[in-house]
Amino acid sequence: MFLTKMALKNLARNKKRTIITALVISLGIVIFLVSDSLIVGMEEISIDNNINLLTSHLQIMDKNYWDNKEELPLNNLLDDNLLVVNQIKEELDIEKSTKRLYFPANINNGREEYPISVIGVEVNTDSEVFKLEQYLLEGQSLKNGNNAVIGKKLANLMGFELGEYITLLFKTKEGTFNTIEAELVGTLDTSHPEINEYHVYIPLQDAQNALGLDGKVSRYFFRLEGKEESIPVTNEINSILNRKSSNIKAYNWEKLSEDILAMTRQGNIENLIMLIVIIILAAVGVINIVILSVLERLEEIGMMKALGLKMREIVYIFVIESAGIGLLGSAVGIIIGFIGVYLLTNIGIDVGSITGGETTFGIPIIDRLYGGWRPNAFIFIFFFGIITSVLASILPARWGAKKDPVKAIYHK
Amino acid sequence: MSLLKLENIKKIYQQGKIDVQAIRGISLEIKKSEFTTIFGPSGSGKTTLLNLIGCLDKPTSGEIYYDGSKKLSTLSKNELSDFRRYNLGFIFQGHNLIPVLTAFENVEFAIRIINEISKKERRKKVLDILKSVGLEGLEERRPNELSGGQKQRVAIARALVKNPKLVLADEPTANLDSETSEEVLDIMLKMNQKLGTTFIFSTHDPQVMRYARRLIEIRDGKVTQDKQGEDLDVPH
Ligand SMILES: Nc1ncnc2c1ncn2[C@@H]1O[C@H](COP(=O)(O)OP(=O)(O)O)[C@@H](O)[C@H]1O
Ligand SMILES: [Mg+2]
Numbered sequence: 001m002f003l004t005k006m007a008l009k010n011l012a013r014n015k016k017r018t019i020i021t022a023l024v025i026s027l028g029i030v031i032f033l034v035s036d037s038l039i040v041g042m043e044e045i046s047i048d049n050n051i052n053l054l055t056s057h058l059q060i061m062d063k064n065y066w067d068n069k070e071e072l073p074l075n076n077l078l079d080d081n082l083l084v085v086n087q088i089k090e091e092l093d094i095e096k097s098t099k100r101l102y103f104p105a106n107i108n109n110g111r112e113e114y115p116i117s118v119i120g121v122e123v124n125t126d127s128e129v130f131k132l133e134q135y136l137l138e139g140q141s142l143k144n145g146n147n148a149v150i151g152k153k154l155a156n157l158m159g160f161e162l163g164e165y166i167t168l169l170f171k172t173k174e175g176t177f178n179t180i181e182a183e184l185v186g187t188l189d190t191s192h193p194e195i196n197e198y199h200v201y202i203p204l205q206d207a208q209n210a211l212g213l214d215g216k217v218s219r220y221f222f223r224l225e226g227k228e229e230s231i232p233v234t235n236e237i238n239s240i241l242n243r244k245s246s247n248i249k250a251y252n253w254e255k256l257s258e259d260i261l262a263m264t265r266q267g268n269i270e271n272l273i274m275l276i277v278i279i280i281l282a283a284v285g286v287i288n289i290v291i292l293s294v295l296e297r298l299e300e301i302g303m304m305k306a307l308g309l310k311m312r313e314i315v316y317i318f319v320i321e322s323a324g325i326g327l328l329g330s331a332v333g334i335i336i337g338f339i340g341v342y343l344l345t346n347i348g349i350d351v352g353s354i355t356g357g358e359t360t361f362g363i364p365i366i367d368r369l370y371g372g373w374r375p376n377a378f379i380f381i382f383f384f385g386i387i388t389s390v391l392a393s394i395l396p397a398r399w400g401a402k403k404d405p406v407k408a409i410y411h412k
Numbered sequence: 413m414s415l416l417k418l419e420n421i422k423k424i425y426q427q428g429k430i431d432v433q434a435i436r437g438i439s440l441e442i443k444k445s446e447f448t449t450i451f452g453p454s455g456s457g458k459t460t461l462l463n464l465i466g467c468l469d470k471p472t473s474g475e476i477y478y479d480g481s482k483k484l485s486t487l488s489k490n491e492l493s494d495f496r497r498y499n500l501g502f503i504f505q506g507h508n509l510i511p512v513l514t515a516f517e518n519v520e521f522a523i524r525i526i527n528e529i530s531k532k533e534r535r536k537k538v539l540d541i542l543k544s545v546g547l548e549g550l551e552e553r554r555p556n557e558l559s560g561g562q563k564q565r566v567a568i569a570r571a572l573v574k575n576p577k578l579v580l581a582d583e584p585t586a587n588l589d590s591e592t593s594e595e596v597l598d599i600m601l602k603m604n605q606k607l608g609t610t611f612i613f614s615t616h617d618p619q620v621m622r623y624a625r626r627l628i629e630i631r632d633g634k635v636t637q638d639k640q641g642e643d644l645d646v647p648h
Contacts, residue, residue: 002524009512300510306468307522307570308497310490405468409504 003313007320010293011328017292021285022329025389028278029333029381030340035274037341040372041348047227047257052131053192055256056221057230060085060237063249065218072102072117074173077216080204084244085220088237096223098125101207101216105170105180107150107200109158116154118168118180118200120207120217129223132188132201138162139186144203148182151196152189160184168200172211180210227253275384282329282385283392286322290393293318294400301400302408311401318397319390326389330382337378344371414480415577415610416442416465421474423460423633434460435471436633442578442612447604449624450614457633458614459582465612466500466580467492478577497525501571503581503613508567509555515542515562516551519570526574541569544606545599561592565599572603581613585620597623 011018051057061069065076080099089097101120106113123144127133132149133141139162142149148166160166161184168180182202190196208214224233230252237250294301301314348370423435434457442448450458463469465476467484476484478499487495496502501522509518519538523529529537542551545565555563564584571579581600585593601623604611621627626640 002521006510006513013512303502303504303508304510305493306466306496306502306504308493308495308500308525310493313525406463409468 003317004320007317008324010317010321011324014293014296017289018325018328021289022325022332024285025278025282025326025329025385026333026336028274028281029330029385030337032271032274032278032381033333033337033377034340034344034371036271036374036377037344037371038369039270040374041344041370044372045369047253049190049192050257051227051253053135053190053195055253056129057224057227058222058234058237058250058252059219059256060088060222060241060248060250061219063247066249066251069218072104072218074103074211074213077101077213077218078220078248080208080215080217082220082248084241084246084248088240091240092233092236094222094224094233096125096128097220098122098129099204099217099220100126101204101211101213102218103170103207103211105168105200107154107158108167108169109160110167112158113169114154114158116168116198116200118170118202118207120204121201122204129221132190132195135188135190135195137187137189139184141186142201142203143185144205146182146206147185147202149186149188149201150184151199152187153193153196154198154200155184155187157197162187166200168202170211173213178210180206182206230254278381278385279388282326282388286325286389286392287396289325290318290322290396290400293321294396294403297400298403298408301403302405305405306409311398314401315394315397318400319393322389322393322397323386326386329389330385333385334378334382337381341371341373345373346370413444414441415444415446415478417477417480418465419475419477421461421464421471421476423457423464423469424472434633435464437474438630438633438635439474440628440635440638442610444577444610445604445608446610446612447601447623447625448610448612449621449627450612450630451618451621451624451627452614452616452630454616456616456630458616458630460633461630462580462582462612462614465578466502467496498574499577501574501576501579501609503564503567503571503579503584505583505586509563509570511555514552514554515547515558515566518555518566519573522570522574537573538569541573542566544603545569559592560588561595564588564592564596568596568599568603572607572609575607576609578610578612581611583614583616585615585617590619593617593620 060078062076062078065073068076078099085097088094099122103118103120105116105118107116121142123142127141136149137152139149150160150166158166164184165181166184168182170178172178180202188195204217208216222233224230231254234250234252241248241250304314348368351369418438418440421435421438422433425432425434438461450461452458460469464471467487470485478484484492510521513521516538519542520534523534523537539551542548545568547562547565547569550558550562555566558566567584571581584600585596588596597620600611600613603609615621624644627637627644628635629637
């Protein structure tokens with residue numbers, strides 16, 4: 001306790017140096033917190049986009065369909081007027097739901113073919129669950145009758161203009177080839193690569209007819225009040241489904257967003273790089289300050305050794321000083337970081353003007369990027385700053401404490 | 413009663429390829445409560461000898477015994493630290509004090525790290541010793557607010573506050589003017605008489621010799637004279 005107090009008093013000996021070193025640590029911490037906030041913000045946007053455009057809050061489908069869902073199979077489908085769906089909606093008070101039939105096809109413009117996914121959507125309910133309409137670039141949204149909506153990029157790729165007819169070539173469940181001719185009534189620009197390039201939306205009825213799958217759909221989709229409800233609601237739905245001992249199961253958006261989770265992992269790598277930057281900043285600052293202090297206080301170290309302080313007690317003094325600097329730097333960093341993150345979450349940054357409206361890091365962003373809060377990041381980085389300072393000080397402090405007392409006292 | 417015994421101590425410093433023989437075979441015995449002056453010109457080996465006695469350095473050969481039996485050569489670094497902490501007091505020429513601590517705290521340091529007595533007793537001890545070296549009222553001053561003589565008195569108080577077996581003072585008056593030197597030596601002598609503390613201090617200043625009760629003169633790392641009592645030709 002006495003040595004601790006003395007060490008903290010030492011911090012005031014060279015105030016300028018202490019403050020500069022602490023501020024270097026603060027800077028690293030601010031960079032970390034701001035970048036973490038942006039990553040959280042991006043995650044949030046891309047998760048919301050994914051929910052609005054691809055997954056919805058939760059889906060129900062046949063367990064066997066789930067296993068092969070990437071191939072958009074035509075077996076293990078569901079009836080398009082499942083009683084249990086009505087029961088779920090009533091029991092759990094869910095209003096918004098829709099259903100879709102997916103199948104693989106090739107799109108043809110008379111010269112070339114391109115593999116895509118066709119999505120048969122129920123025209124009057126789809127917009128309750130999905131927000132495709134908001135991203136309509138040209139034309140209008142899907143209506144009943146022989147029409148289709150596709151992504152902007154796919155339209156450009158194939159050279160389709162609005163009003164032209166697109167041709168879809170595919171295999172029915174029986175294995176015979178069939179085609180659909182549909183008028184292109186709208187193009188979407190969602191900046192979601194998958195929708196932009198690979199999705200063709202047609203009315204559910206047309207899809208069912210052409211595939212010979214009347215009354216069948218691949219999955220049901222539900223929109224809830226908020227995404228945080230999806231886990232409890234999914235569990236409740238599953239317990240209803242289990243009661244019926246059916247082969248149908250509900251899956252929430254998290255389970256359906258593996259690619260988004262992969263992106264989160266990438267975000268974590270960016271954070272890791274930030275952490276390494278902080279380690280280097282803090283370590284260089286702390287090592288530097290400890291070495292300077294040792295050189296300045298050689299006589300004092302020698303005298304303390306003469307008084308009977310052991311090597312580890314001298315190391316302790318320098319380590320505590322460094323911990324003090326780490327604490328100071330972390331605290332200031334947290335405060336400035338808090339202000340920075342506050343501004344980021346409330347005002348955001350104008351990414352549209354920076355990137356020219358193009359996709360940013362594969363994440364669909366409309367125009368402004370807002371940061372997000374992750375309180376754990378603040379707690380983590382606070383201790384991280386202190387611990388890094390402490391660890392960085394140990395080696396130079398040992399170097400100082402090892403100095404021969406005689407030489408230290410008479411070093412002149 | 414013998415407190416300290418040196419047996420044929422030699423110390424050789426390696427300076428590059430040259431061996432410097434700083435101490436060339438010194439044997440002597442110091443009794444409890446003695447007030448010993450080590451006198452010799454600069455470079456004669458006084459500092460080296462005091463550092464060996466104070467276990468800050470190890471002799472190249474020879475043995476140092478405390479209390480008749482304790483061999484210093486057998487102690488580990490940590491044991492030597494503890495030995496210094498509990499038994500020895502040091503007074504150096506300058507840069508003696510910790511600049512961020514007050515006079516009170518500097519003195520307290522020596523018993524703080526021993527941690528044997530309560531806060532209240534500790535406080536009383538520190539105040540008493542500061543008073544007896546004449547620093548009453550200056551307890552809260554930092555070293556940079558004290559004169560050279562006052563700083564040296566704080567150092568004396570710090571060396572004495574733990575009632576050490578032995579106080580080693582390497583040219584404690586070297587940086588002081590003659591008047592202040594006398595003050596400091598008076599206090600050391602007074603404490604020796606009052607507390608019975610054993611003192612060994614070194615000097616190259618003949619002026620200071622008259623404070624000697626036992627005078628050991630060294631030259632080129634050897635004892636050339638060892639006189640006390642009646643044999644001392646300096647007047648008291
Ligand atoms: N660390 C050292 N390395 C090499 N030589 C030293 C060292 N310390 C002292 N010496 C030499 O040892 C001799 C005695 O020095 P010292 O004990 O400092 O004498 P004094 O204190 O009487 O002036 C001198 O010749 C000095 O140069
Ligand atoms: Mg000397």
